[in-house]
Amino acid sequence: MLISELSDRSGLTVQTIKFYIREGLLPRGEAAGATRARYDRRHLERLRLIRALRELGDLPVAAIQKIIAAVDDEGAGLPELFGATQHALGPHVEPPDDPHWRAAREDVDALVRELGWRASERAPARDLLAQAFVALRRLGFPITLRDLRPYVRAAADVAEHEIGRVADGEPRDRTVHTLLVSTVLYEQVLTALHRLAQEDAAARRFAP
Amino acid sequence: MLISELSDRSGLTVQTIKFYIREGLLPRGEAAGATRARYDRRHLERLRLIRALRELGDLPVAAIQKIIAAVDDEGAGLPELFGATQHALGPHVEPPDDPHWRAAREDVDALVRELGWRASERAPARDLLAQAFVALRRLGFPITLRDLRPYVRAAADVAEHEIGRVADGEPRDRTVHTLLVSTVLYEQVLTALHRLAQEDAAARRFAP
Numbered sequence: 001m002l003i004s005e006l007s008d009r010s011g012l013t014v015q016t017i018k019f020y021i022r023e024g025l026l027p028r029g030e031a032a033g034a035t036r037a038r039y040d041r042r043h044l045e046r047l048r049l050i051r052a053l054r055e056l057g058d059l060p061v062a063a064i065q066k067i068i069a070a071v072d073d074e075g076a077g078l079p080e081l082f083g084a085t086q087h088a089l090g091p092h093v094e095p096p097d098d099p100h101w102r103a104a105r106e107d108v109d110a111l112v113r114e115l116g117w118r119a120s121e122r123a124p125a126r127d128l129l130a131q132a133f134v135a136l137r138r139l140g141f142p143i144t145l146r147d148l149r150p151y152v153r154a155a156a157d158v159a160e161h162e163i164g165r166v167a168d169g170e171p172r173d174r175t176v177h178t179l180l181v182s183t184v185l186y187e188q189v190l191t192a193l194h195r196l197a198q199e200d201a202a203a204r205r206f207a208p
Numbered sequence: 209m210l211i212s213e214l215s216d217r218s219g220l221t222v223q224t225i226k227f228y229i230r231e232g233l234l235p236r237g238e239a240a241g242a243t244r245a246r247y248d249r250r251h252l253e254r255l256r257l258i259r260a261l262r263e264l265g266d267l268p269v270a271a272i273q274k275i276i277a278a279v280d281d282e283g284a285g286l287p288e289l290f291g292a293t294q295h296a297l298g299p300h301v302e303p304p305d306d307p308h309w310r311a312a313r314e315d316v317d318a319l320v321r322e323l324g325w326r327a328s329e330r331a332p333a334r335d336l337l338a339q340a341f342v343a344l345r346r347l348g349f350p351i352t353l354r355d356l357r358p359y360v361r362a363a364a365d366v367a368e369h370e371i372g373r374v375a376d377g378e379p380r381d382r383t384v385h386t387l388l389v390s391t392v393l394y395e396q397v398l399t400a401l402h403r404l405a406q407e408d409a410a411a412r413r414f415a416p
Contacts, residue, residue: 052347078414083407112404118411119404129400132393139260141389150369151398152405154362159405161358163413179410181349185340187402190359191395192337196320196327197360197367198391199291203326205371206286 003029006039010047017047023061025050025068045173052177056184063088071172081172082179083120089183093127104133107143115152162186211237214247218255225255231269233258233276253381260385264392271296279380289380290387291328297391301335312341315351323360370394 007014020026026046029037049071053064070076070084095101108129112119119126133143162182166175215222228234234254237245257279261272278284278292303309316337320327327333341351370390374383 048347056343079407079411082410082414086403086407115408117404117408118415119407123404123407125400125403125407129397129404132396132400135264136389136393139256139385139389139393141393148397148401150366151394151401154366155398155401155405156409158358158362158402159409162406163409165355166413177347179406181344181347183403183406185344185347185349186359187399188340189337189356190363190402191399192333192340193356193359193363194366194395194398195294195333195391196325196331196337197363198370198387199287199294199327199331199333200323200325201364201367201371202290202387203287205374206290207326 001039002032002036003039006043006047009044010051012047012051020047020050023065025061025064042171042173045171045177049173049177049180052180056180057089059088067176071176074172078172078175079118081176083123085176085180086183087120087122087124089180090124091128092124093131095127095130100134100137101130104130104137107133111145111148158186158190209247210240210244211247214251214255217252218259220255220259228255228258231273233269233272250379250381253379253385257381257385257388260388264388265297267296275384279384282380286380286383287326289384291331293384293388294391295328295330295332297388298332299336300332301339303335303338308342308345309338312338312345315341319353319356366394366398 001009003014003017007017010017017026021028026043029039029043032038046068050064050068053059053067057063059067067081067085067088070081076084095105105126108126109121111129112126136143162179165182166178209217211222211225215225218225225234229236234251237247237251240246254276258272258276261267261275265271267275275289275293275296278289284292303313313334316334317329319337320334344351370387373390374386
């Protein structure tokens with residue numbers, strides 16, 4: 001397809017597509033004359049991924065370049081690629097240098113070990129969890145494994161389902177795209193449903 | 209207790225406590241001389257709630273006043289009180305005037321009805337869910353009940369557990385506080401665990 005069709009099908013302007021090519025995010029098309037180039041499905045797939053990274057992750061071009069480089073590096077396994085995407089997404093908590101924070105972060109690491117979860121030591125979600133632990137303790141809510149178990153089970157069930165969305169043998173762009181959507185948009189789905197379910201559970205318990 | 213002890217036990221300065229009294233968020237203490245007043249456990253409980261609303265919800269004083277008024281209005285049931293707190297918390301999505309949004313919001317309402325969940329028509333979580341639906345569709349991810357079911361189950365299980373944290377007959381301040389912590393901090397716990405579980409599920413599926 002020509003760049004005009006690529007623009008039409010990706011929902012991005014020709015200008016934006018040319019910008020992505022200059023930034024090295026999108027490979028050049030195959031020359032088809034002096035001023036024209038042809039693009040194929042892989043270009044479209046790549047543009048969809050870039051668009052999702054921009055819109056969902058609100059990521060700067062530099063962060064997208066890193067993810068795209070990992071997508072193109074066939075030597076990097078999918079788990080590493082997914083880890084890199086999660087890392088780029090953040091949120092990055094600034095760990096304060098205080099004993100409560102260090103204790104909470106150690107609890108998080110112990111929990112992940114105990115669960116046997118394979119998650120990078122540098123995963124930003126570890127800090128996010130430690131931050132919640134610190135706040136809970138400060139407000140007088142002790143954290144017990146018994147209290148965490150329903151969350152662990154819910155998270156694991158949902159994640160298992162999400163990995164199932166990835167089809168075998170699909171292109172790496174598409175896989176990262178699918179995982180990204182799970183991380184960002186289905187996280188929002190989970191949060192919204194959690195709040196609605198809380199309202200319902202409160203109504204069932206406290207209303208006649 | 210005197211205001212100095214109240215300050216010590218609540219972790220708030222005397223100045224802040226006096227400000228909350230002036231704003232009508234905290235009842236005055238019982239006069240104990242010309243310039244002194246005595247405070248009790250209810251004051252402490254109330255201050256803990258105010259602090260949690262400020263720190264967790266990042267709420268302005270006006271929003272806290274509304275919640276406190278609902279806490280003090282014994283005629284308002286706990287579900288209404290919880291609904292008011294959720295509404296104050298937001299996030300408030302600005303619904304765009306477009307057919308995709310309206311269709312998504314109708315789908316959300318149909319889903320809530322189908323589940324039999326008792327959630328206010330004005331619950332901000334409905335808009336949050338509609339927003340995610342619009343984004344998913346725009347990125348080419350159709351939404352099916354089959355795909356949503358694991359999230360619904362996870363949300364319901366976790367919410368049921370959270371409502372169980374509220375002890376029977378505890379003061380209304382305390383109940384709202386507990387529900388607020390579930391909404392804000394345990395939501396963060398769920399999000400962080402979800403991301404870690406995704407990384408683990410990706411590693412188990414894609415790594416040797």
